[in-house]
Amino acid sequence: MPKASKGVLVQCDPSIKAIICKIDAERNDFIIEDLDDETLVIKESKFADLQVRLDQELKHTIREPEESDSE
Amino acid sequence: MSSSASQALDYLEQLPGTVHRKLYAQPSTALAVFRRMLPHTAKAIVMGMLFMTKPFAATDLDAWIQPDARAEREQALSVLESLHILGTETAPAGGAPAVGAPARSYRLAPVFAASLRQALMGSGSHRSFGVPCTGPPPPEEHEDVDIVDVAFLDEFARGQWEAILYYMVGSTGVYGTGGTGERVSSGTRTLLQLGNFVELRGGGRAMITQAGFTFLLQEVNAQVWSLLIVYLENAPSLKMDSVEVLSFLFMLGSLDLGTAYSTVNLTPTQRQMLDDLSDFGIVYRPSPTSARFYPTRLATTLTSDAGALRSGVLDGGGISSGLASGQTDDAAAGNQGYIIVETNYRIYAYTSSSLQIAVLDLFCRLTTRFPNLVAGKLTKESVQRAIALGITADQIISYLTTHAHPQMRKNVPVLPPTVVDQIRLWQIDRDRMRHTPGFLMKDFATRVEFEETCGYAESLGVLVWKDVEKRMFFVSRIEQIQAYLKNRARKAA
Incomplete structure (x- = not known):
C-alpha cells in the first residue's frame, strides 16, 4: 500500500533551495523529503518559521536598490 | 461555482452523515444545497434520479455521461457522496451482475429526495420556507422608521456590513480612527477574533491578520459565508445546535426581499440567532423583541446564483457590491468605479469614503487628500508591504480593475500593462518560493x-x-x- 505524508510542497529556484537546505542542515527539522533541484516537501508546522528564516537570510545576501522618493 | 459557494461546500462536506440527514429533512435546505452547492453535472444526475423508485445501476449512469467528461463525472459523484446525497449499493440491482464483482448501483438518500420533491412541487404543509407576516405592523414598532422597503433594507445591510469591514481595515491604525469598533457589537468582534480575521494587541486594539486581508478583498457574498462559517463552527460553544443554525441560514436564502416574516415558528436557537444576524446586517428587526423580521439582500443572496453573479462583476470589492440599489453617494461612486491609475504608477481615487481610502492605503502610498479625491502612488515598498501582510498581486490588480474609473474603462486593457506587470514582478521578487499544502x-x-x-x-x-x-x-x-x-x-x- 502506498504511503502518504502530510506537508507543504515548496517549488523554487535552485539557489533558494540551496539556502533552504543550508537552514535545514543546522538541525534537520524542516525538510521531510528532498525531491529534486527545485522541489522539496517541508513540515507544515515549520513552514512559517522557514519563510521568516529565508527572508532574514536573503536580507544579508541581496541589496535592495534605494527607493526614489521624488514625486 | 463561485468562491463563496465552494467555501460553504467545504464546510458542509466535512459534516458527518447524521448531520446531513437531519439537515435534509427541511425542504428549503435540500433545495438550497441542490441549487447552490452542486456542480451542474451533479444537478443533472440528481434531477435524473429524483423520481426513480429503484437503485440505479452504475453502468447505466456511466452511459448518461459522455466518455470525455470523466473528470466532471468523478467530481460530481464525489461531491454527491461526500454530502451523503448519493449512496452506493453493491447488491445486484435487478439486472444481471457483471462478471466477477457484483454490479454497483446508486440511490438518492431518501430524506433528501423526499425533501427536494416537496420543495419543487410545493407539496406538504411544512413551514420551512418561512411564514410571511400579513396585516399591518403594530404601530409602536415604527416610531422612528417610516417604511421598511427594499431601499431601506439595503441601506441597513450596507451600513452594518461596512461597519464590520471598516472595523477590520481601520484596525491598521493609519487614520487613527476605527479599530475600536464603536458600531460593531462585542459578539461580532469576538467572532472576528475566533475566525482569526483580527487579533487583539496591547490596549485592546484589534489588528487585522493575513486571513483578514483575504477576507476583505473577497466579494461580499463570499465574505458573508466566511463569517457565517466561523459562526457555525462556534455555534456549539454557544449552546446552539449547528443543524438548526444551518437550516435557518438555508431558509433565509429562500425568503423574499422586502417581505416581513414571523418569528412564531422559529426554535429558541433560531431566535437567538436573529440578534447576531441583525448585527451582521443579514436580517433587520424593527426592535429586539419584535415578532417579525425582514431578510436583507445579504440573506436572500446566500444561496442563489443571481446574487453571486451581480457581486461577481464587482469582484474583490469588499464594499457594498452585493447591494445594488439604495446606496449613499459614497457607495454609488464605488459601484461606478473611482480609481485612475497612470502609467507612472500614480493613483487618483475619486472618493470620500473612509473605508475605500483605508483599503487603498493597504497597498498604495497615499500622499494627498482632497474633499473628493485622494492621490498617491504604487511603490515597490507599499506593494511589498501589502504582500507581506498576505494580500496577493492578483487581488490588488483585480481590486484596481473592478473599481477603475469610467474614463479608465475606455482603455483596453483597463489598467496600464506596465503597472500590472510591475505589481506581479514585485510579488515574484518577494515570493521566492511557491508553496502548496497537501x-x-x-x-x-x-x-x-x-x-x-x-x-x-x-x-x-x-x-x-x-x-x-x-x-x-x-x-x-x-x-x-x-x-x-x-x-x-x-x-x-
Missing part, C-alpha cells in the same frame, strides 16, 4: 499502480507535482485518493 504519496509497489493513481489524481485536479522515476506525486487533497487506493486494494484482493 500530501506526498510514495512507495508505490508497481509502475502501473503509480501511473493509474497519479492519473486519477490528475483527473480530479488535485495533482500538483509528480516524478515518474521516483514514483512519487504530491496532491493538494487526499480523501478521494485514499478511497481510490482502498477500492483498488479490495479489487486486487
Whole structure:
C-alpha cells in the first residue's frame, strides 16, 4: 500500500533551495523529503518559521536598490 | 461555482452523515444545497434520479455521461457522496451482475429526495420556507422608521456590513480612527477574533491578520459565508445546535426581499440567532423583541446564483457590491468605479469614503487628500508591504480593475500593462518560493499502480507535482485518493 505524508510542497529556484537546505542542515527539522533541484516537501508546522528564516537570510545576501522618493 | 459557494461546500462536506440527514429533512435546505452547492453535472444526475423508485445501476449512469467528461463525472459523484446525497449499493440491482464483482448501483438518500420533491412541487404543509407576516405592523414598532422597503433594507445591510469591514481595515491604525469598533457589537468582534480575521494587541486594539486581508478583498457574498462559517463552527460553544443554525441560514436564502416574516415558528436557537444576524446586517428587526423580521439582500443572496453573479462583476470589492440599489453617494461612486491609475504608477481615487481610502492605503502610498479625491502612488515598498501582510498581486490588480474609473474603462486593457506587470514582478521578487499544502504519496509497489493513481489524481485536479522515476506525486487533497487506493486494494484482493 502506498504511503502518504502530510506537508507543504515548496517549488523554487535552485539557489533558494540551496539556502533552504543550508537552514535545514543546522538541525534537520524542516525538510521531510528532498525531491529534486527545485522541489522539496517541508513540515507544515515549520513552514512559517522557514519563510521568516529565508527572508532574514536573503536580507544579508541581496541589496535592495534605494527607493526614489521624488514625486 | 463561485468562491463563496465552494467555501460553504467545504464546510458542509466535512459534516458527518447524521448531520446531513437531519439537515435534509427541511425542504428549503435540500433545495438550497441542490441549487447552490452542486456542480451542474451533479444537478443533472440528481434531477435524473429524483423520481426513480429503484437503485440505479452504475453502468447505466456511466452511459448518461459522455466518455470525455470523466473528470466532471468523478467530481460530481464525489461531491454527491461526500454530502451523503448519493449512496452506493453493491447488491445486484435487478439486472444481471457483471462478471466477477457484483454490479454497483446508486440511490438518492431518501430524506433528501423526499425533501427536494416537496420543495419543487410545493407539496406538504411544512413551514420551512418561512411564514410571511400579513396585516399591518403594530404601530409602536415604527416610531422612528417610516417604511421598511427594499431601499431601506439595503441601506441597513450596507451600513452594518461596512461597519464590520471598516472595523477590520481601520484596525491598521493609519487614520487613527476605527479599530475600536464603536458600531460593531462585542459578539461580532469576538467572532472576528475566533475566525482569526483580527487579533487583539496591547490596549485592546484589534489588528487585522493575513486571513483578514483575504477576507476583505473577497466579494461580499463570499465574505458573508466566511463569517457565517466561523459562526457555525462556534455555534456549539454557544449552546446552539449547528443543524438548526444551518437550516435557518438555508431558509433565509429562500425568503423574499422586502417581505416581513414571523418569528412564531422559529426554535429558541433560531431566535437567538436573529440578534447576531441583525448585527451582521443579514436580517433587520424593527426592535429586539419584535415578532417579525425582514431578510436583507445579504440573506436572500446566500444561496442563489443571481446574487453571486451581480457581486461577481464587482469582484474583490469588499464594499457594498452585493447591494445594488439604495446606496449613499459614497457607495454609488464605488459601484461606478473611482480609481485612475497612470502609467507612472500614480493613483487618483475619486472618493470620500473612509473605508475605500483605508483599503487603498493597504497597498498604495497615499500622499494627498482632497474633499473628493485622494492621490498617491504604487511603490515597490507599499506593494511589498501589502504582500507581506498576505494580500496577493492578483487581488490588488483585480481590486484596481473592478473599481477603475469610467474614463479608465475606455482603455483596453483597463489598467496600464506596465503597472500590472510591475505589481506581479514585485510579488515574484518577494515570493521566492511557491508553496502548496497537501500530501506526498510514495512507495508505490508497481509502475502501473503509480501511473493509474497519479492519473486519477490528475483527473480530479488535485495533482500538483509528480516524478515518474521516483514514483512519487504530491496532491493538494487526499480523501478521494485514499478511497481510490482502498477500492483498488479490495479489487486486487
